[in-house]
Amino acid sequence: MKPTTLSHSPWLRLLLRRLFQLVALALLVGTVCFFMARALPGDMATRIAAGRYGYDLVSNAAADAVRAELGLDRPVGLALLHWWGDIARFHLGVSLVTGAAVWAEIAHALGRTLLLSAVALAIGAGLGLPLGIWSGLHAGGWVDRVVLVMAVALRALPSFLLAVLLMVGVAVRLGALPVAGGDAAGSVLLPALTLGLGLAAGLARVTRGALHEVARSPSYEFARTKGLSDRQALVHHGLRQAAVPVVTYLGLQAVFLIEGALVVETLFAWPGIGHELVHAVFGRDVPMIQGAALCMGLLFVLFNLGVDAICLALDPRRRAGGAR
């Protein structure tokens, strides 16, 4: 085997590519967010004052005071340069509405969202993978058909409808779990179930497809010819082959879980990053909007890096210098 030099190592290439993407994304998201926040309709100072004190008490005098305090009259070019400087020094600033450090608020909220996503992922994988594997190996059987119907029904159901159905059925009728909130024991389960059921539906179908391919592939046939039983062939050879598309799908869905859980977070009063971002947009809290968008963009790149790394580890063909 030829020795891998620095420029040929697939791991290093992957890392360098993602690092470059990270820097470019930070700049791009930061700048676009900056302009979009300023393009929002209505006067920013009045909106911020309304967010702080309630719109009842906001008059022109109050808005003027806020405008003076926050220097919102600065020319756009100067503000943009300041913002680029802040990004470079990792200064995310202070929230215009609450006055707390943006970094601390985002870390707290993102932590809650990551917890919710992790539990949702566990539920989705726990339900979707076994069902998908069984359906894939026994394609056309009754399990396969039932899973197909359930998957279509679940994917067609909007997340807010599923959320309300679960709230009414599980929390109100059965009293088994708390309806909403972020602090009570078990309060993560209902929102995670809402997200996880949709994920399980899609995952079951993707896994079914991958396993079906594997079960018909020549390598699987060869393993059986070698003398391995069905189960041994599946576990030692089939799963690894099927894992690549499943991992890619899971990676994408994980990002959607984190960044798209907004509706579920609002309904269940789960104090996550989606909830924070919407409030920041309503309140014209520009540092929060920019900070949250930046963090979510970086998270996206990191996730892609993780998925790529796992796929690289799973699939030896990618490691052999792109001979695919």
Added chain:
Amino acid sequence: MDDHIDHIDHIAPIVPTAAGPVTRRAALGLSLAAAGAAVLAPPPSRAQAARAPLRIVGPWEIAGLAPASSGHVFTRLQIAETLMDAHDDGTPLPGLAARWRVSDDGLAWRFELRPGARFHDGTAVTADAVARCLRAARTPPALLSQAPIVAIEPDDGAGIVTIRLATPHDGLPSLLAHSSTLVLAPSSYAADGGVRAIVGSGPYRAVVVEPPQRVATVVFEGWDGPRPAIERVEYLCASRPETRALMAESGQADLAYGLDPVSLARLRRRGRVRIAAVTLPRTVIVKVNAGLKQLADVRVRRALSLSIDRAGIARALLRDPDLAATQLFPPTLAGWHYPALAPLTHDPAAAARLLTEAGWHAGADGLLDPNGQPLRLALRTFVDRPELPVIATALQAQWREAGIAVRVAIGNSGDVPIGHRDGSLQLALAARNYATVPDPTGTLAQDFGPKGGDWGAMGWHDDGLTRALDELRRGRPTPERAAVLRERVAAALQEGLPVIPVAWYRQQVALGDRIDGVSLDPLERSYRLTRMRWRA
């Protein structure tokens, strides 16, 4: 599909047990299943060793710790107190100040602090601490700056705070009952003057403050009044009204504020939770630019008002027929609501007559003035209160039947003050709370003064009304004279219609079955936790 025993030997060691060989894989699978079941199993329902805390859920967020922005959260939970309290009808009650006196010339107010009052960190409530909080409450934009305060003089030894004014101001006790003037201990403040902890003097002390969502409190042992029956209280902010209704229904919340009409109808039908209601001093109004030549004629404004089917809006949109406004002030503002005033009605025929008298005649496509120009107006509103855009649509339809073309523009709450300032506002639909401070005089003077106000009159003023408000604020009238003045104000607003009232508001709260003794505060200053008790 049976396993080949020899092959398995190389991969998984067999653990011999009494029941038979168990492979490592099986053992791993079993332990994973057990772990999964433990994670996913529902938690044990609330352990009742100590009674679970009283849970309140509402739409109000905790936006930081500053009194000006989130003071209302802490006064409602009775963690911090204000110098003065207020009756339901707005008359002042003692709060942190046990007694108060005003000098003969009305320029010096003396407030004597309650002798037994203590902060939650154990220190006594001193006049210095109170004066510091009041001075901080005057930083703009401040409600307290409505009063012409010259100096705030604490007398620590005697526990007295004296406030000196430039001109007499009868509404000072009311201003001192507003949550932005709440009193915190000196240890609540950081070195830079910002608030870093909430150390108040109320019957409950804060244990957990997690902006924006959660506050948990426990009874303060050093409280100098009777000990409350409820030991622990938790407040949670949930932004969707449907979520709040479901939390009340499932028993997760004992008090659920801010319910939407549809959820209320559902809760009433199912009958599992009780609903308590109180009318709030808030009115949905249409702010009119009376400076516009189309709207300058009072007959046109009155015609606009006569075309509104308030009973229909209240019944269909707000699901509560009693909320149709007959005048600007709802019955809950007892001193200002006059049943004797001729009520606002729905009379399209009278409206048509008035418009004809004002010079508008019916054209093919609506009303036209003598020059053939149609009557077209723009109505601004915003979504901060979800019923406003719906009411705006109803108004648009009702005015169209009268021949007036109105375009609805849904934007930001900031559009209204800005439109007032630059004169571009024509009509605006808003909800105005006249008792943000228990005595409405200050708010009315702001809204209907000689130059009008951001949320009040625009291009309209009434000298009689201005004089009456002035005398109420500065003239120190006797109660009988004050009643006469207030009636004059109410009548002037009903006649001139600088703002057209549409509907009132009712606070509807779902009550769980664990508590008794709930009384709702129409001024929304307190949850009145000290009056509640557990149902046996």
